Amino acid sequence: xxxxxxxxxxxxxxxxxxxxxxxxxxxxxxxxxxxxxxxxxxxxxxxxxxxxxxxxxxxxxxxxxxxxxxxxxxxxxxxxxxxxxxxxxxxxxxxxxxxxxxxxxxxxxxxxxxxxxxxxxxxxxxxxxxxxxxxxxxxxxxxxxxxxxxxxxxxxxxxxxxxxxxxxxxxxxxxxxxxxxxxxxxxxxxxxxxxxxxxxxxxxxxxxxxxxxxxxxxxxxxxxxxxxxxxxxxxxxxxxxxxxxxxxxxxxxxxxxxxxxxxxxxxxxxxxxxxxxxxxx
Amino acid sequence: xxxxxxxxxxxxxxxxxxxxxxxxxxxxxxxxxxxxxxxxxxxxxxxxxxxxxxxxxxxxxxxxxxxxxxxxxxxxxxxxxxxxxxxxxxxxxxxxxxxxxxxxxxxxxxxxxxxxxxxxxxxxxxxxxxxxxxxxxxxxxxxxxxxxxxxxxxxxxxxxxxxxxxxxxxxxxxxxxxxxxxxxxxxxxxxxxxxxx
Numbered sequence: 001x002x003x004x005x006x007x008x009x010x011x012x013x014x015x016x017x018x019x020x021x022x023x024x025x026x027x028x029x030x031x032x033x034x035x036x037x038x039x040x041x042x043x044x045x046x047x048x049x050x051x052x053x054x055x056x057x058x059x060x061x062x063x064x065x066x067x068x069x070x071x072x073x074x075x076x077x078x079x080x081x082x083x084x085x086x087x088x089x090x091x092x093x094x095x096x097x098x099x100x101x102x103x104x105x106x107x108x109x110x111x112x113x114x115x116x117x118x119x120x121x122x123x124x125x126x127x128x129x130x131x132x133x134x135x136x137x138x139x140x141x142x143x144x145x146x147x148x149x150x151x152x153x154x155x156x157x158x159x160x161x162x163x164x165x166x167x168x169x170x171x172x173x174x175x176x177x178x179x180x181x182x183x184x185x186x187x188x189x190x191x192x193x194x195x196x197x198x199x200x201x202x203x204x205x206x207x208x209x210x211x212x213x214x215x216x217x218x219x220x221x222x223x224x225x226x227x228x229x230x231x232x233x234x235x236x237x238x239x240x241x242x243x244x245x246x247x248x249x250x251x252x253x254x255x256x257x258x259x260x261x262x263x264x265x266x267x268x269x270x271x272x273x274x275x276x277x278x279x280x281x
Numbered sequence: 282x283x284x285x286x287x288x289x290x291x292x293x294x295x296x297x298x299x300x301x302x303x304x305x306x307x308x309x310x311x312x313x314x315x316x317x318x319x320x321x322x323x324x325x326x327x328x329x330x331x332x333x334x335x336x337x338x339x340x341x342x343x344x345x346x347x348x349x350x351x352x353x354x355x356x357x358x359x360x361x362x363x364x365x366x367x368x369x370x371x372x373x374x375x376x377x378x379x380x381x382x383x384x385x386x387x388x389x390x391x392x393x394x395x396x397x398x399x400x401x402x403x404x405x406x407x408x409x410x411x412x413x414x415x416x417x418x419x420x421x422x423x424x425x426x427x428x429x430x431x432x433x434x435x436x437x438x439x440x441x442x443x444x445x446x447x448x449x450x451x452x453x454x455x456x457x458x459x460x461x462x463x464x465x466x467x468x469x470x471x472x473x474x475x476x477x478x
Contacts, residue, residue, distance in 0.1 A: 015314045026313040033305050037319075038364050040302065043285050044295040044323065048302075051346060052309065052317040059353055064361040068354075070320050074329055075343060102365040103282045109372040116379040123386040130393075144424075146431040153424045159395055159402070160417050166402040167410050 026055055034062040042103060295323060299330065306332045318342040388416040 016022040030052060037048045041064040049070035051061035061067045144152065285291035299321055310317045310333075318339065319332040333339055346354075359367070391413055394400035402410060 011308075011312065013308065013311050016312050022313055026309070026315065029305065029309045029312070033302065033309060034359070034364060035368070036298065036302050036305060038361055039282060040295070040298045040321070041361055042282055043298070044291050045284055046295065046299075046324075047322040049320040050306070050318070053315050053345070055313060055315060058357060059349060060357040061354070062359050062364060066360065067358055070322065070329075071343070071346060073322075074320055074331070077328065099361055099365065100283060102362060102369065106365055106369050106372065107282055109369060109376060113372055113376045113379065116376060116383060119383050120379060120386065123383060123390070127386070127390065130390075142427065144427060146428065146435065149424055149428045149431065153421065153428065155396055156417050156421055156424070159392070160414065160421075162395075162402045163410055163414050163417065166405070167407070167414070170407055170410070 022055060030054075030060060034060075037062055038064070042099065292325065295325065299323070303330075303332050316342060316345060318346070384412060385416060388412045392416055392420075 016025055033050060033052075037050050040046050041048055047064060047070060049061070049063040049067045051059060051067065051071075053059055063070055285294055302319060302321070306317050306319045309315065317332070320329045321331070322329040331339055333342065388409075391400060391405070391409065395402065395413075402413065405413060
């Protein structure tokens with residue numbers, strides 16, 4: 001495997017030449033220095049102040065406790081002070097401060113980050129080691145010719161169909177819904193499990209259809225004399241065309257916050273912007 | 282990363298780390314040719330230890346500092362709490378980013394497995410299905426773009442011997458700097474490169 005870069009090299013201790021590198025180096029090393037100073041404060045209860053001018057002239061400073069105080073104190077020392085050194089014992093107080101909590105949080109986060117990075121390594125290695133028999137399984141789409149691209153696309157479309165199918169099955173299992181069919185006068189085609197199973201969470205449910213359904217039931221019963229809320233539809237017209245109901249998952253239950261940025265939470269049917277295909281059974 | 286209770290350890294650590302900090306300060310000022318000053322006050326020394334060590338150099342630094350306006354001084358000033366908080370924020374972002382990339386990588390594996398026949402959507406749970414759908418869509422976008430480009434190529438080339446034209450296109454795209462003549466195509470290829478990952 002070709003090496004991508006030279007690897008870790010000893011830096012020459014002279015001013016850097018490339019303008020771009022200099023700025024980057026400054027940024028990184030400044031940050032590193034501040035980090036070391038911060039750590040020394042925590043570990044040994046020291047008081048530290050650092051200030052540095054950037055190549056562009058801006059001043060960055062770090063201080064614990066306070067930059068100005070430390071500098072002033074030092075300037076005061078230039079003319080030897082009569083008052084004794086500040087009592088370091090008092091500094092014990094800030095050992096149990098919110099700083100410790102922050103440090104703990106940071107440590108935990110860094111560990112987590114390391115874990116994730118290791119995971120990336122593992123995943124990448126796994127990919128390298130797994131045999132890739134067919135040319136279109138390689139990562140760069142740009143390497144495909146027309147025939148290959150079309151073939152790949154076909155396979156993906158197929159897979160997507162399977163995914164949709166599985167997803168639908170899952171939702172169906174959770175929200176059993178009544179199915180309505182264009183019928184003959186017989187209501188045998190009425191595919192409802194033991195009566196009307198109306199999920200109170202179904203907000204896609206059309207009131208109108210509900211009324212039609214009632215009418216369908218009433219087909220063999222006397223038509224109500226009072227006007228129904230949405231008007232009388234008469235018995236003959238009381239059918240609802242094969243309608244595909246795809247329930248929205250319960251909004252309070254199934255939100256997946258991690259996928260919020262990319263997908264509409266929980267609604268995989270609208271992934272690619274198309275409305276769901278009519279269900280054909 | 283906590284206060285070292287043990288006196289000896291603490292003293293040793295202090296000595297070593299303080300030395301390290303001074304060294305880093307020197308390196309930073311040399312490499313980037315910038316003025317820098319460090320002050321370290323500890324329980325071990327009544328006088329603060331400083332960089333630059335020479336009285337005159339430090340004097341210059343103090344002059345520079347005092348010349349600054351309050352705004353300039355405080356604009357990029359941080360105390361310990363702020364600095365650690367900043368590190369936490371950055372680490373959190375990095376973590377999220379890497380976790381997301383990992384999820385994508387893992388889903389790509391699942392996708393390949395499904396295409397190969399080693400796995401199938403029926404084995405996945407709801408979250409995985411959702412993610413898989415997303416990855417497929419992503420690939421689809423890239424593929425469609427690629428097909429579009431190839432079809433355009435197809436149409437524009439007068440003697441279209443399909444395999445050769447496609448091979449040439451493929452070869453050109455594989456290299457980051459496309460050596461093909463038409464400049465309009467180069468842009469599309471670049472898009473493909475960034476899209477496919």
